[in-house]
Amino acid sequence: MQTTITELDLVVKMTITAWDAQNNQLNKLINELTDEQWQKEIAPGKNRGIYLLGHLIAVSDAMFAILGFQDRLFPALEPVFIFHPDKAVQDMPSVAELKEKLRVVNARLNDHIRTTTTAQWFERHMSVSPEDFANEPHRNKLNIIINRTSHMAYHLGQLQLLK
Amino acid sequence: MQTTITELDLVVKMTITAWDAQNNQLNKLINELTDEQWQKEIAPGKNRGIYLLGHLIAVSDAMFAILGFQDRLFPALEPVFIFHPDKAVQDMPSVAELKEKLRVVNARLNDHIRTTTTAQWFERHMSVSPEDFANEPHRNKLNIIINRTSHMAYHLGQLQLLK
Numbered sequence: 024m025q026t027t028i029t030e031l032d033l034v035v036k037m038t039i040t041a042w043d044a045q046n047n048q049l050n051k052l053i054n055e056l057t058d059e060q061w062q063k064e065i066a067p068g069k070n071r072g073i074y075l076l077g078h079l080i081a082v083s084d085a086m087f088a089i090l091g092f093q094d095r096l097f098p099a100l101e102p103v104f105i106f107h108p109d110k111a112v113q114d115m116p117s118v119a120e121l122k123e124k125l126r127v128v129n130a131r132l133n134d135h136i137r138t139t140t141t142a143q144w145f146e147r148h149m150s151v152s153p154e155d156f157a158n159e160p161h162r163n164k165l166n167i168i169i170n171r172t173s174h175m176a177y178h179l180g181q182l183q184l185l186k
Numbered sequence: 187m188q189t190t191i192t193e194l195d196l197v198v199k200m201t202i203t204a205w206d207a208q209n210n211q212l213n214k215l216i217n218e219l220t221d222e223q224w225q226k227e228i229a230p231g232k233n234r235g236i237y238l239l240g241h242l243i244a245v246s247d248a249m250f251a252i253l254g255f256q257d258r259l260f261p262a263l264e265p266v267f268i269f270h271p272d273k274a275v276q277d278m279p280s281v282a283e284l285k286e287k288l289r290v291v292n293a294r295l296n297d298h299i300r301t302t303t304t305a306q307w308f309e310r311h312m313s314v315s316p317e318d319f320a321n322e323p324h325r326n327k328l329n330i331i332i333n334r335t336s337h338m339a340y341h342l343g344q345l346q347l348l349k
Contacts, residue, residue: 030308034197037324041332066229066347145193161200169204173339180343184229 035141035165042136042168045175046129049079049182053125056185058118065181072185073118074109075178080125081105083132086171090164091149092135097124139164198304198328205299205331208338209292212242215345216288221281228344235348236281237272238341243288244268246295249334253327254312255298260287302327 061072070078081100087093095101103112116124144165147156156162224235233241244263250256258264266275279287307328310319319325 031194031197033308033323034194034201034328037329037332038197038201040324041336045336069347145196160196161203165197166200169200172336173204173208176336176339177343177346180340181347183340184232184344184347 032141035144038165038168038172039136042172042175045172045179048179049125049175050129052179052182052185053122060185061118063185065184070109070181072182073115073121074104075182076118076121076125077104077116079175079178080121080128082171082174083125083128086132086167087135089148089150089167090135090139091146092132096128096131100124136168144168195304198307201328201331201335202299205335205338208335208342211342212288212338212345213292215342215348216285219348223348224281226348228347233272233344235345236278236284237267238345239281239284239288240267240279242338242341243284243291245334245337246288246291249295249330250298252311252313252330253298253302254309255295259291259294263287299331307331 056072061076064071065075077100080097081104084095084097084100085105087095100116103115145160145163147153147162148164148167151159151162219235224239227234228238240263243260244267247258247260247263248268250258263279266278308323308326310316310325311327311330314322314325
């Protein structure tokens with residue numbers, strides 16, 4: 024480590040590696056669980072696996088907009104998997120459809136993440152105004168990755184119970 | 187943001203804030219759940235709340251050594267809550283004892299975290315040799331915080347089911 028710039032690159036990489044690790048865990052679970060297992064509740068009376076899967080995809084899809092990358096790919100997921108709780112919406116995509124959407128969202132999100140520079144990670148995310156960002160510089164794009172990593176870990180702990 | 191040094195300070199702060207957020211969630215849960223609820227399984231046949239609580243405290247306690255801060259405070263927790271699975275060890279501390287240990291571990295850990303400088307966060311942690319660290323500079327102290335944040339979020343998602 025020769026310069027401070029290298030340490031900044033390093034910490035960005037560490038943060039993205041932690042995000043990747045959670046996504047890898049989710050993909051591992053995709054390969055381990057049957058479609059029937061995804062239909063089960065994680066615990067009696069709690070969310071079903073399929074709902075949490077859709078929820079994680081919808082939250083990742085929303086990251087395109089928050090990070091200023093592009094429009095989200097599947098805006099129809101948001102009302103079903105974010106605005107409403109499980110079992111509130113009858114018309115839900117199948118597990119197979121959700122798996123395919125996860126694949127597409129992850130691939131595109133990865134493309135953007137790989138081409139974002141260290142300096143860009145410290146720019147404001149799209150949910151904070153330039154005025155607020157001037158006083159709250161922690162509300163940058165990298166912080167979205169940090170928060171979404173904890174969010175995914177939280178639900179992965181629950182999805183693990185389906186096994 | 188004038189200099190790269192400030193951005194490095196900022197990202198360390200962001201990382202610690204994310205860790206604090208998980209600990210705050212755990213403390214919130216401590217205030218919400220009764221001792222009886224901690225005795226319940228998070229889902230049928232899975233870990234009990236009390237085991238996961240002890241597990242999180244034991245993992246935080248182990249951070250004292252890994253981060254090079256000091257000796258761990260409660261080494262007796264490790265065999266019960268890390269080396270063995272739930273229900274394998276009969277003699278387990280009470281929920282009240284665990285809550286007190288959590289308070290003590292968190293307070294001491296916080297003291298160390300607050301006084302660690304940005305440069306120190308990029309030093310090697312104690313589980314990696316100087317030789318390996320030279321080639322793998324991401325194996326630093328800050329990365330321990332990043333990983334333990336995901337770990338705690340994972341189990342908090344499960345503990346939430348006790349409510």
